[in-house]
Amino acid sequence: MILSSLATCYLALLAGLPVEGNLVEDTLPILSYSFETRQDQDFDDLPDDWSRRKGPGYPQYVDVRIDRNLGHSGQQSLHFAVNGGHATIYSPPEKIDADHAYVFRGYVKTQRLLHDAALISISFLDHKRQRVQHFVSQPVSGTHKDWVEVTLGPLTPQANVRFIVLGCHVAHNDQKDISGDIWFDDLWVGSLPQLDILNNYHRHFVDHSAEIRVSSRISGLNPDNQYRLDLELVDNSNRHIADSSLALVTKPEDLKAVEHSRLLDGNNHTEVWRLQPMEYGFYEVRSKLIRDQKSILEKKTTFAVIDLVNPRATGEFGWTISEESENLAVKELPEIAAQAGINWIKYPLWNVMESDDIHRTSQVAEMLDQFTNRGITPVGLLNHPPKKLRSQFAKDWLGVSGIFTMPSSFWSPSLEEVFARYTSLVNYWQLGGDDDNSFIGLQNLNETLKKVKSQLDLIGRDTHVGIHWDWKTPLPTDSMPQSFVSINNAERLSAVELARELQNARLSPGGSPRWVTLTPLPKDEYSAEARGIDLAKRMVTAKYLGADVIFASSVFHEQHGLLNRNGSPTLLFLPWRTVAIALQGARYQGAFNMPNKSTNHVFMRDDEAIVVVWNDEPTEEVIYLGEDVVATDIWGRRISLERDANTHRHTLRVGSSPMILRKCNQQIANWRLAAQFEIGKSRSEYGGHPDAVLGKNTFLQSVRGKAVLNVPRGWEVEPQEWVFDTGAGEKYRLETFMTLPSNASLGRKDVSIDFDIFAERKYSIRVHRPYHVGLGDIMVQVNDKKLKGNVLEIEQVIVNNTSPLETLQFRCSLFIPNMKRMQRFITELKHGQDRKLYYIPNADALKGKELWLRAEQVNGRRILNYRWTVGENWDKPDTISRKQRRTENAISVR
Incomplete structure (x- = not known):
């Protein structure tokens, strides 16, 4: 609780980034306070020239003094006796400049704190000694046996900064401690050269056709050292794209001796790294300042290569x-x-x-x-x-x-x-x-x-x-x-x-x-x-x-x-x-039926259709979407689409990451969405079933069309082809009569309709629509399981959901490759389910084989066919396979 309360209390005192690696060791010391006797020359038990904050909320009864019996590296430290109030003490201002960055390190030890906490602050002051920047460390609370190291930095001062001041604080929020102890010791500040990557809107968001410019400002270099600036560019996958390395020479006589070098004019220099226009996507620039072959500073920035757009007035x-x-x-x-x-x-x-x-x-x-x-x-x-x-x-x-x-x-x-x-x-x-x-x-x-x-x-x-x-x-x-x-x-x-x-x-x-x-x-x-x-x-x-x-x-x-x-x-x-x-601002229209069942959603806006598509398993979908389609991944990178020279259909390589298809032909997309079966399902009975293809002319003119219905092998369709004329916005209905073979399997079948449409030009559109065999009034479930002794157990479950209720009888046959078929009989099946078991030797030999279960209704026309592959669910012997679940869901649709 103390952390969250202090975050509220010190919201305006946000800390800088923590020191990484051995950054402290690479700095030049500029001030330190160890609170030893030499820093208390007047023996008043306070460090010389330090000042204590006074005023409301900062009672003087909170004892602050040098503890002469406990120190981190020496014998002494600065001690706060917690007593229910805030307390702060500040160091005297020390001169600094804005050409360097600064690193702080100190040590804190606390005892018996529940609500109070110890913090260390750094203030940067201008020439009038007014505070212009303020940073505060993470709070330290509780009871610590050992000293806790506290770091801040690198801290970059603003151009008008002239002084630095350290502060030691005891603070609390709504609740406070009335007893406890805090010690501060070995407060130390060091300076580093300053490395900044200059940022603004146009450096973060770059138009696809624009040159890339990365500007780095370097200052505070010591002429007695050798420096190099290394830059690297990576993409969102952390893949290396480009790099640059430049020696920074501070002495003119060294210029010729160092290859790829730049003589710095003064102690504040801006280096610009220019890159050719990049592909769409996200990029990160990593900058390192090397001193005497050792990295002492690292900075990062990012940018996105995009097509700049004009804002839309409305959106969600x-x-x-x-x-x-x-x-x-x-x-x-x-x-x-x-x-x-x-x-x-x-x-x-x-x-x-x-x-x-x-x-x-x-x-x-x-x-x-x-x-x-x-x-x-x-x-x-x-x-x-x-x-x-x-x-x-x-x-x-x-x-x-x-x-x-x-x-x-x-x-x-x-x-x-x-x-x-x-x-x-x-x-x-x-x-x-x-x-x-x-x-x-x-x-x-x-x-x-x-x-x-x-x-x-x-x-x-x-x-x-x-x-x-x-x-x-x-x-x-x-x-x-x-x-x-x-x-x-x-x-x-x-x-x-x-x-x-x-x-x-x-x-x-x-x-x-x-x-x-x-x-x-x-x-x-x-x-x-x-x-x-x-x-x-x-x-x-x-x-x-x-x-x-x-x-x-x-x-x-x-x-x-x-x-x-x-x-x-x-x-x-x-x-x-x-x-x-x-x-943005698009309206949802629906989804296409794709051959490989990829998830997709279709939106419309202005005169374009937008399709977003993905699939949990990598696959390819072949579909015609128009002549001007632009495909991107979610990172904005362009995806090149293959097209068939004759049908003009696109091949989409679909995976788990959504693909976004822009500028799809809106009239074609609406035609595809409108075309569907009037019924789209039939009883699990041998014989004929009437149906019709329904649709609407979504073009802005009258069209003449030809449609061909493609069905699974063995199905009979009459008629299977139609020629039709329809005006703009008019609906059409193409009647047909389907006869299913006696071995037609239950479940969802992929049926397609090929349209050749003659408008201002010819369009070829293939529309995929599911056709369901079985109304869900009678369901078949099958589960196979390998038992001890390499025996295959096949469980057959037939469920009667007919309404009004029918009493059913079935003759069931299990067809097994190179084996005699096995039979079971179901009699007087009323509402509910019937379960039958088959046992077959040598289960391993059948794994991966397709088996066929056929249930023929006695004194009826129903023929239930179910095909599956053995062993798909052996890793989960007490569950039904994913493929089977999908089939069950499909055949249960009424």
């Missing part, structure tokens, strides 16, 4: 920014968001007014206005109440519902300034963040929302109020006008689980608009490929099942964010962008 995708921070690139964020395919953005606005930066409120307002200008609707998050308001709840804090269920006079004063400043820019407000569960199951929920909305309407107009929900709790069915529910789940539902929840939500009566928040998989637990695939599938699922808005949660999150703090993309930015740009 959005981002959540859960924490307001002055480190965010608010000036560049609107442009980045516009290139990410979003039309919604949540931003925390409650605590903006508490910023130490007097310009922050106007900067945020300008950012919100820029969002609106790019078709992005801002949503104000009221998730971080002011500390003064929050502290009134002490231990009883459950979430912001505790505030908003109070009379409006309790909370409205803290929001008046926020509303007055931003309601002209923000019409949507969410009470609490996407992790605030306090409204779930709340009594008088509608009354609470109405109360907040009425307060908002006093200042703004057309305001909408929403709350967070989760998938575990039934959604609220009573809807209030202009409200919304934002649904999140910390367990990260898979695409299949999300589909199930969204389908249930669609069946729920009434209710407010459902916004879905997707939390990507964390980078420390999953590969980049797995994370991208999972995010893309969930985005497509939420889109086709009709989520009103689809948000990515916490886009700056270290583990699952889409952006780094400086605005550069993470690995997940491109999968998000590729899907969002493709489906």
